[in-house]
Amino acid sequence: NAGVTQTPKFQVLKTGQSMTLQCAQDMNHEYMSWYRQDPGMGLRLIHYSVGAGITDQGEVPNGYNVSRSTTEDFPLRLLSAAPSQTSVYFCASSYGANSNQPQHFGDGTRLSIL
Amino acid sequence: QQQVKQSPQSLIVQKGGISIINCAYENTAFDYFPWYQQFPGKGPALLIAIRPDVSEKKEGRFTISFNKSAKQFSLHIMDSQPGDSATYFCAASRGYGGSQGNLIFGKGTKLSVKP
Numbered sequence: 001n002a003g004v005t006q007t008p009k010f011q012v013l014k015t016g017q018s019m020t021l022q023c024a025q026d027m028n029h030e031y032m033s034w035y036r037q038d039p040g041m042g043l044r045l046i047h048y049s050v051g052a053g054i055t056d057q058g059e060v061p062n063g064y065n066v067s068r069s070t071t072e073d074f075p076l077r078l079l080s081a082a083p084s085q086t087s088v089y090f091c092a093s094s095y096g097a098n099s100n101q102p103q104h105f106g107d108g109t110r111l112s113i114l
Numbered sequence: 115q116q117q118v119k120q121s122p123q124s125l126i127v128q129k130g131g132i133s134i135i136n137c138a139y140e141n142t143a144f145d146y147f148p149w150y151q152q153f154p155g156k157g158p159a160l161l162i163a164i165r166p167d168v169s170e171k172k173e174g175r176f177t178i179s180f181n182k183s184a185k186q187f188s189l190h191i192m193d194s195q196p197g198d199s200a201t202y203f204c205a206a207s208r209g210y211g212g213s214q215g216n217l218i219f220g221k222g223t224k225l226s227v228k229p
Contacts, residue, residue, distance in 0.1 A: 004157070033216070035219075040123070040221060040222075041221060042120075042203060042219040042220055042221040042222050043158070043203065043217075043219040044219075045216055045217070048216060058216065090157050090158070092157075102148070102160040102163070103160070103217065105157030105158050105159065106157050107155065107156050107157050108155075108156075108157055
């Protein structure tokens, strides 16, 4: 049981480039989400999904795009990378959009934008 | 507007001592208050959680104290060990379904336990 798998673990991009951060979970979780973690800022929600085909914006969605074509996968796309998007990105999943359900986090993607 | 305020930002405790981290929230609709523990290079992991119908929850050396009237909750780590050195996040969410389940995180506390 792999849990939540994020790839790549590290990435360096140039300003203006685009890329996709991958997230996959093998726990049949309905709810998936993306956070960014910046020093002194905690974790801020970017986008989330309550099931396949359904996505919505979180607190800091600008510059990011998501889709949820399957239950297992929830990729995060950076459309045109900016230095302000340098951060550590975490994907999380849980059984439902239900406050009783613990969220399981991946180990993150460390992204640097030059 | 920061909905969950966490303090202190950093904490140094001697081995065997008590670590205390505090959080305050603003939205009275919040009804789930988890604490997450994060080690360097890893994602956060759920440590312990509480709902507002109880004032305290204990799991091993970890205790959450909850004060609904003051809109505050805290994490107490008894007999702190060097292996407890990590960053701790409090969080809150409200209700069920859709965005209700989204967690709002505090900014984190970096705990160092000195041997």
